Amino acid sequence: MRSGITYAYDSKSHWDKEKQQSRSTQHLIGRVDPVTGEIVPTDGRNRKAKAKQPVKPSQDFSHKYYGATYLLTQLAVKTGLAQDLQACFGNLTDMILSIAEYLVLELESTLCRFNHWQKPHVHPANQPIFSQQSNDLLGQITKSQITDFFRRQSKSRP
Structure with missing residues (x-):
């Protein structure tokens, strides 16, 4: 919990043979909504997701010998x-x-x-x-x- 917000992480553990100890990696999934308890995806920096540019439809071209x-x-x-x-x-x-x-x-x-x-x-x-x-x-x-x-x-x- 950071600044009153509960976050959900995906944690994976593995054994490091070289150091002879367990290691874990965490990836942020999102924050937990305090009202519903659902996980809301986020990138962790409180930024809104960038709006994707609409894909322009390709134009049909033809080539004719003249x-x-x-x-x-x-x-x-x-x-x-x-x-x-x-x-x-x-x-x-x-x-x-x-x-x-x-x-x-x-x-x-x-x-x-x-x-x-x-x-x-x-x-x-x-x-x-x-x-x-x-x-x-x-x-x-x-x-x-x-x-x-x-x-x-x-x-x-x-």
Whole structure:
């Protein structure tokens, strides 16, 4: 008991072979509440426990490759390729450009690997194109659209 306050300690004894005597160590657990008799944890210096800093939630970051696809998209726009695709294929243009850029950049890969490739790359479609969608896309393109596209391309070339 110090200054009228009763403290609770954890005491452990052990035998010191060298000095041939018993030794004990005490660790303060806390003070005994005089009203309830319960042990209230304390650090023994009458300090309040420091408020823990709230853990900031980690931010999710993503890394996407943009350079090569940006270059190919700009080439398609500047050469008139994107405009001709838009005129012939309408709302399929971005999907066609995305798949074409994939096939140019990944020469050895097959179309079934496109789904894996598109996750870390920015591409004109700017949304996931699933395997079934790419198959449907190829089925939607008609011979007359292809003929019209090449006719437009031949007119724009010297």
